[in-house]
Amino acid sequence: DTGVSQDPRHKITKRGQNVTFRCDPISEHNRLYWYRQTLGQGPEFLTYFQNEAQLEKSRLLSDRFSAERPKGSFSTLEIQRTEQGDSAMYLCASSSDRAGNQPQHFGDGTRLSIL
């Protein structure tokens, strides 16, 4: 169990550019979540995958945001035409759907700074 891995750890880009983040969940976990956290706040849910199917999306996920999990393993989160308000920590989590409630395990996040 190597934990949830996110790449890159930090991303600095100019407003209007596109960015893509990657998340590698714990290998046996079939549920994968994306959250966004701004300074001084708790994480906010963005979207959820069960295997390769994207089952829920928050209203926070505008049409500039897209997430994929093509083979039910790693996931990518892309933000197009970035805006200053997109500056935040983007967190990925994974969990198992074994019987009973299973805890979500989080990666260290990708910190996005928009200049």
Next chain:
Amino acid sequence: KQEVTQIPAALSVPEGENLVLNCSFTDSAIYNLQWFRQDPGKGLTSLLLIQSSQREQTSGRLNASLDKSSGRSTLYIAASQPGDSATYLCAVSSGFQKLVFGTGTRLLVSP
């Protein structure tokens, strides 16, 4: 819409004290409640998960309780240590296990 509140927002204690962090939520129809620790600039570390049918969970010096009917949970930390300094986040699971978080309690334990 589920809302989670954590009190206090910040707490400073001397080493060795026992302390209690509070979490309240507005909708009692939850699947589970999870307590996390977050160090500055880092992700979240899961501390304890309480299923909706359970009343409490313990791990080492940590004990978490859940009163679903009143929408409250507490995290009890015994014999606090400087290494416990971090932000503690409470989150409830509502549907597909997506988590709704509070804003956290920043804990500072002084030597």
